[in-house]
Amino acid sequence: MVRRCAVIGSPIAHSLSPLLHRTAYAELGIADEYQYDAFEVTPDTLDEFVAGLGSEWVGLSVTAPDKQALLCHGVADPLAEALRSANTLILGRDGEPNRVYNTDIVGFGAALARQGVRTARTAVLVGNGATARTALLGLARLGVDDAVVLARDESRARASLDPIAGPAGVRLRVQPFGSAPELPEEWNGHADLLVSTVPVEVPDNLASALVQKVSAVFEATYNHYPTAIDRAAARAGLVSVDGLDFLVGQALDQIRLMTGRQADPGPLLAACRAEIARRQPSA
The missing domain is CATH 3.40.50.10860 (Leucine Dehydrogenase, chain A, domain 1)
Known part of the structure; x- marks a missing residue:
């Protein structure tokens, strides 16, 4: 059969x-x-x-x-x-x-591991929907305990992400979507990982500004593949994982x-x- x-x-x-x-x-x-x-x-x-x-x-x-x-x-x-x-x-x-x-969580970690990224402590997370919730739990499993979230509405972002962040022990700092984040002083102007989960195309100037602040990039969606963030990461020579990974x-x-x-x-x-x-x- x-x-x-x-x-x-x-x-x-x-x-x-x-x-x-x-x-x-x-x-x-x-x-x-x-x-x-x-x-x-x-x-x-x-x-x-x-x-x-x-x-x-x-x-x-x-x-x-x-x-x-x-x-x-x-x-x-x-x-x-x-x-x-x-x-x-x-x-x-x-x-x-x-x-x-x-299996999204396992896939998240496996995709990063294939590019040599197995741990992180700080992250910038773009978006606050269902994929962002998955990414946040995946980040926690990597060791992230401090994250800046870029979202259009802080109250919605908190409602979506706080139930994941609290039990996982991740501190969230929500900032407006549309401009490069202001990273906490103790991060020394740098985050270990950027994860973008928004299905819309990010403007080229914002994509470039985002990748300048991180060591590795995970573009979690494949809408508009390769996205502006994919292209900016390639230009910067960063370790990059895309939505197809x-x-x-x-x-x-x-x-x-x-x-x-x-x-x-x-x-x-x-x-x-x-x-x-x-x-x-x-x-």
């Missing part, structure tokens, strides 16, 4: 997950054992979709807007519980319960959970970058 997996969310047509998982299956020599598809599923239809999965199903990758609703469909791992967001469902067998995971990182842990095998990130990154290049309009 072919084992089935899929990505669900809405909209789903743009998802790179089928490409990543199918590439991994081919590299691992299990393409005839596993099938990976994509389905349009919203929180309103999630219960019905999961209930209809047969015995051939192994698991699901889950993207927006279903990540919070997924928590009701299994026992959550500590990371998913802390973030109140899950991106992976592994179906229980032989009376075992379903399990839900958040992040995407592959979280997919690798999903593949491990679904197949029990560890895929090589190289072919997945190559396939991902080739597909993004193909999708970009010709000059």
Whole structure:
């Protein structure tokens, strides 16, 4: 019996997950054992979709807007519980319960580790949404205990990020988005890491100003890839991790959970970058 997996969310047509998982299956020599598809599923239809999965199903990758609703469909791992967001469902067998995971945190750390970044103490975090919450917990796991957050609305930023920062022991200093941050005096004008999580393109002048204040850069999104921050980091010769590194990182842990095998990130990154290049309009 072919084992089935899929990505669900809405909209789903743009998802790179089928490409990543199918590439991994081919590299691992299990393409005839596993099938990976994509389905349009919203929180309103999630219960019905999961209930209809047969015995051939192994698991699901889950993207927006279903990540919070997924928590009701299994026992959550500590990371998913802390973030109140899950991106992976592994179906229980032989009376075992379903399990839900958040592999974004593992992907965050793995993407940085592949570029030699394994620890940090100070960080600048751009944004305060769901990706910023994930990044903040990832930063805490790296050792960050002091962070400047650039956000348009301090009260919203606090409401989103304080529940993560408090238990993780990270001090947050919220500053307005749109200009280079004023770093705390004790940082000596320098932060270990910049993480940008905003889906909109950052102006070139702001991107340049941001990268001048840090040792390494993580552009967590791949909207407008390569972004202004990606380009500024390259010009400055900084260690740089981009949104495709992040995407592959979280997919690798999903593949491990679904197949029990560890895929090589190289072919997945190559396939991902080739597909993004193909999708970009010709000059």
